[in-house]
Amino acid sequence: xxxxxxxxxxxAGPAGVRAAETLVKAGLRPLVxxxxxxxxxxxxxxxxxxxxxxxxxxYGSEASKAETLHRDFAALAGRLDYWPQxxxxxxxxxxxxxxxxGTSRKIAxxxxxxxxxxxxxxxxxxGWTLPGVFTLGGAQIxxxxxxxxxxxxxxxxxxxxxxxxxxxxxxxxxxxxxAVLDTAPFNAKFxxxxxxxxxxxxxxxxxxxxxxxxxxxxALHYGVEDVRVEGDRRVEAIMWRQGSRSRTLSxxxxxxxxxxxxxxxxxxxxxxxxxxxxxxxxxxxESDAGGRGSVPGVYLAGxxxxxxxxxxxxxxxxxxxxxxxEDRGLAHAPERAVAIERALSRIxxxxxxxxxxxxxxxxxxxxxxxxxxxxxxxxxxxxEVRRAVGNFEISELNRLxxxxxxxxxxxxxxxxxxxxxxxxxxxxxxxIDAVGRLRSQAPVKPIPLALTMAATGGAEAAE
Amino acid sequence: xxxxxxxxxxxxxxxxxxxxAALALRGMGMSVALxxxxxxGAQASGVNYGGVRxxxxxxxxxxxxxxxxxxxxxxxxxxxxDGEFLRSGHLKLARDEADMAALEAYAEVVAGQGLxxxxxxxNGLRERFGWVxxxxxxxxxxxxxxxxxxxxxxxxFASAARRAGVHVLENTPVKGVTRNGAGFALEAGDxxxxxARFVINSAGAWADSFAAAFGESVPLARIYPSMxxxxxxxxxxxxxxxxxxxxxYARQVERGNCVVGGERALPLDDPDFSRPRGEGALAxxxxxxxxxxxxxxxxxxxxxxxxxxxxxxxNPVIGLSLTTPGLIHAFGFTGAGFQIAPGVGEVLAxxxxxxxxxxxxxxxxxxxxxxxxxxxxxxxxxGAGEASEPQHPRETRS
Numbered sequence: 053x054x055x056x057x058x059x060x061x062x063x064a065g066p067a068g069v070r071a072a073e074t075l076v077k078a079g080l081r082p083l084v085x086x087x088x089x090x091x092x093x094x095x096x097x098x099x100x101x102x103x104x105x106x107x108x109x110x111y112g113s114e115a116s117k118a119e120t121l122h123r124d125f126a127a128l129a130g131r132l133d134y135w136p137q138x139x140x141x142x143x144x145x146x147x148x149x150x151x152x153x154g155t156s157r158k159i160a161x162x163x164x165x166x167x168x169x170x171x172x173x174x175x176x177x178x179g180w181t182l183p184g185v186f187t188l189g190g191a192q193i194x195x196x197x198x199x200x201x202x203x204x205x206x207x208x209x210x211x212x213x214x215x216x217x218x219x220x221x222x223x224x225x226x227x228x229x230x231a232v233l234d235t236a237p238f239n240a241k242f243x244x245x246x247x248x249x250x251x252x253x254x255x256x257x258x259x260x261x262x263x264x265x266x267x268x269x270x271a272l273h274y275g276v277e278d279v280r281v282e283g284d285r286r287v288e289a290i291m292w293r294q295g296s297r298s299r300t301l302s303x304x305x306x307x308x309x310x311x312x313x314x315x316x317x318x319x320x321x322x323x324x325x326x327x328x329x330x331x332x333x334x335x336x337x338e339s340d341a342g343g344r345g346s347v348p349g350v351y352l353a354g355x356x357x358x359x360x361x362x363x364x365x366x367x368x369x370x371x372x373x374x375x376x377x378e379d380r381g382l383a384h385a386p387e388r389a390v391a392i393e394r395a396l397s398r399i400x401x402x403x404x405x406x407x408x409x410x411x412x413x414x415x416x417x418x419x420x421x422x423x424x425x426x427x428x429x430x431x432x433x434x435x436e437v438r439r440a441v442g443n444f445e446i447s448e449l450n451r452l453x454x455x456x457x458x459x460x461x462x463x464x465x466x467x468x469x470x471x472x473x474x475x476x477x478x479x480x481x482x483x484i485d486a487v488g489r490l491r492s493q494a495p496v497k498p499i500p501l502a503l504t505m506a507a508t509g510g511a512e513a514a515e
Numbered sequence: 516x517x518x519x520x521x522x523x524x525x526x527x528x529x530x531x532x533x534x535x536a537a538l539a540l541r542g543m544g545m546s547v548a549l550x551x552x553x554x555x556g557a558q559a560s561g562v563n564y565g566g567v568r569x570x571x572x573x574x575x576x577x578x579x580x581x582x583x584x585x586x587x588x589x590x591x592x593x594x595x596x597d598g599e600f601l602r603s604g605h606l607k608l609a610r611d612e613a614d615m616a617a618l619e620a621y622a623e624v625v626a627g628q629g630l631x632x633x634x635x636x637x638n639g640l641r642e643r644f645g646w647v648x649x650x651x652x653x654x655x656x657x658x659x660x661x662x663x664x665x666x667x668x669x670x671x672f673a674s675a676a677r678r679a680g681v682h683v684l685e686n687t688p689v690k691g692v693t694r695n696g697a698g699f700a701l702e703a704g705d706x707x708x709x710x711a712r713f714v715i716n717s718a719g720a721w722a723d724s725f726a727a728a729f730g731e732s733v734p735l736a737r738i739y740p741s742m743x744x745x746x747x748x749x750x751x752x753x754x755x756x757x758x759x760x761x762x763x764y765a766r767q768v769e770r771g772n773c774v775v776g777g778e779r780a781l782p783l784d785d786p787d788f789s790r791p792r793g794e795g796a797l798a799x800x801x802x803x804x805x806x807x808x809x810x811x812x813x814x815x816x817x818x819x820x821x822x823x824x825x826x827x828x829x830n831p832v833i834g835l836s837l838t839t840p841g842l843i844h845a846f847g848f849t850g851a852g853f854q855i856a857p858g859v860g861e862v863l864a865x866x867x868x869x870x871x872x873x874x875x876x877x878x879x880x881x882x883x884x885x886x887x888x889x890x891x892x893x894x895x896x897x898g899a900g901e902a903s904e905p906q907h908p909r910e911t912r913s
Contacts, residue, residue, distance in 0.1 A: 142793040149793035454666040498814035501800040
């Protein structure tokens with residue numbers, strides 16, 4: 053006899069936690085697997101070791117949301133199974149392979165909620181692989197989880213709300229923030245005024261942060277182009293152009309990011325159908341308003357489904373949980389579901405506003421210098437990618453991977469894949485939606501060769 | 516509007532066999548169309564293990580294999596890239612005395628074929644290949660064998676064919692092919708009509724339907740290799756590794772990644788696509804960590820699989836159709852086609868030009884199969900291959 057399979061939730065960030073809570077409240081006992089040592093996801097990541105910093109110091113204006121999420125998840129203990137530091141590395145035939153502490157367990161599940169979150173999106177520039185260059189998310193995690201700054205004199209570069217948030221957090225932590233370099237022109241920010249009716253608190257908070265950065269003497273530059281990082285063995289300076297002026301600033305740390313990209317490998321392995329999303333410039337798993345993917349029993353929530361931020365993720369996690377309950381014929385609070393969908397739709401409209409205020413500099417892709425590395429794992433330059441496209445007359449992304457190795461390394465294209473797509477689109481004179489998307493393969497992240505297979509699966513076996 | 520194309524030879528399937536035949540035919544001055552339902556080299560030719568190996572092949576394949584052996588070092592001149600071909604040698608390991616006896620017996624059978632096999636005892640193995648651990652009693656070494664990058668070689672042949680003037684038509688599935696007075700009429704893609712004096716059926720795992728259209732039945736099944744790739748490591752493995760009796764094969768590419776295979780993957784809902792099974796991949800990984808101490812702390816970063824056509828007797832079909840003049844078959848390489856494919860391309864070109872090959876291929880005639888009743892077939896092939904597949908399949912990879 054085998055026990056009936058549990059619902060499986062992947063990720064213990066805002067979406068995963070709210071999904072778990074929804075299922076537990078309905079009397080189900082989900083299994084939550086998460087790569088991190090503690091709940092909270094990236095945005096509400098917890099400290100590795102306790103230190104003297106308060107929640108407000110760690111999470112700023114979002115401190116109460118972080119505390120509530122951590123507390124609510126802790127309160128579910130005993131009514132769910134929770135595997136931290138667990139890597140779900142493969143999905144097939146309705147079963148998951150999960151690596152925990154050197155052992156891999158095969159998990160049969162009944163309902164799969166993917167709350168896999170997002171990573172930073174970047175475009176390569178000269179010097180971006182020098183030590184001292186971090187993604188914005190990485191810079192934020194260093195500060196939040198480890199109490200470390202990425203440098204003593206730091207420049208923040210890129211596009212997206214995170215740019216100003218991280219700069220402000222570094223300033224608050226006492227780090228010398230040399231400048232904020234925004235890739236969008238200043239007038240793009242006027243679009244934010246349209247957001248005032250949708251999310252006034254968010255807009256005002258952003259304005260306050262920007263004002264505070266200015267007040268404390270942080271230079272804010274807009275319409276930054278042709279950026280290059282200078283340094284011999286590590287970051288020493290950053291150079292850029294604004295209009296016709298070239299500028300240089302010395303620094304020893306750079307936080308860089310162009311908003312976020314969804315983590316979609318597991319949705320792909322689960323067999324979900326994908327669609328091209330113009331706003332995110334990415335292929336995303338299809339889902340209905342309740343988070344149902346195209347495969348029955350697979351649900352998508354949070355930034356892993358489409359970039360919408362932490363508040364939306366909490367709502368989407370709850371909504372996906374309700375969808376699972378409804379599909380199982382359990383009580384599922386339809387009024388609440390409608391209210392959530394309305395709130396999510398408002399946040400979606402707000403996201404459109406943010407996208408116009410913090411646009412992705414897609415035109416950078418055609419200007420990436422041939423000698424600039426695109427794929428760090430396999431050490432492939434932009435020129436090598438372009439030559440592969442030309443020599444083999446490549447028109448599709450998986451074929452480009454086959455002949456150039458791009459996307460074959462440790463990150464499996466999670467970092468370089470979108471760049472390769474931009475370059476391929478540029479070289480073949482087509483839209484980025486016309487060059488295909490990388491097919492995901494297990495393992496979604498590296499696993500040890502010596503990983504052993506557990507004799508039996510299931511949550512009990514791990515206890 | 517429909518397009519028309521008149522060529523001497525239409526080739527169905529742009530894998531390594533089809534594209535190397537196309538290149539050879541262009542070299543003879545013929546006009547050629549190379550048709551692929553997807554992208555050239557994206558199926559078995561591009562997703563196999565990458566072993567360039569003569570050792571272990573049945574005797575009847577060796578003349579063809581030797582012909583191909585002469586082509587591999589000339590890739591740069593032939594297709595403009597070396598395909599990462601590395602003459603590393605192929606080392607076939609024996610786990611026990613019975614395996615060693617099998618290697619010795621094989622060496623005796625193929626003694627006159629010029630493989631230059633060298634039998635190595637336990638001590639010699641430890642001395643010369645100290646990076647091989649585990650319970651291994653001896654090995655057979657074929658110094659002239661090696662390995663290459665299948666993704667590059669297969670795509671490279673198609674690109675070279677295109678540059679040589681072959682009409683390379685990708686994403687152009689052949690929907691119908693019929694014999695008419697002068698030759699063949701083919702309908703392909705959305706609107707393409709082709710006429711050709713000859714047709715080469717090199718459609719890999721999809722070739723049986725074209726053979727069947729001309730009344731020739733082949734028990735063609737599908738197999739799916741299951742490959743694991745490690746992160747780049749310092750140079751450890753100096754030879755391409757096989758195992759008598761199967762179970763594992765491994766090689767290290769110049770960049771440092773080790774490629775390890777030895778199990779089967781399974782198809783997805785769409786049987787044209789497949790992925791390794793988690794437990795299958797783990798079994799290979801554990802075996803590799805045990806057999807090669809230098810890999811014990813390594814990570815697997817990538818798996819791959821693909822679709823290969825397989826025939827129960829492990830030999831391909833190569834040769835003239837027995838029902839239809841002008842039709843030539845070449846498929847069913849059963850996981851061991853990579854090394855011989857460039858040789859097969861030359862043979863196919865000879866068959867078109869001369870009606871016969873200078874290399875013996877009689878063993879591969881399509882006439883060796885009794886007709887298979889249509890009713891026993893499934894969409895995964897005849898199933899005959901699976902019935903003959905032992906738990907740990909003997910090494911049939913390239």
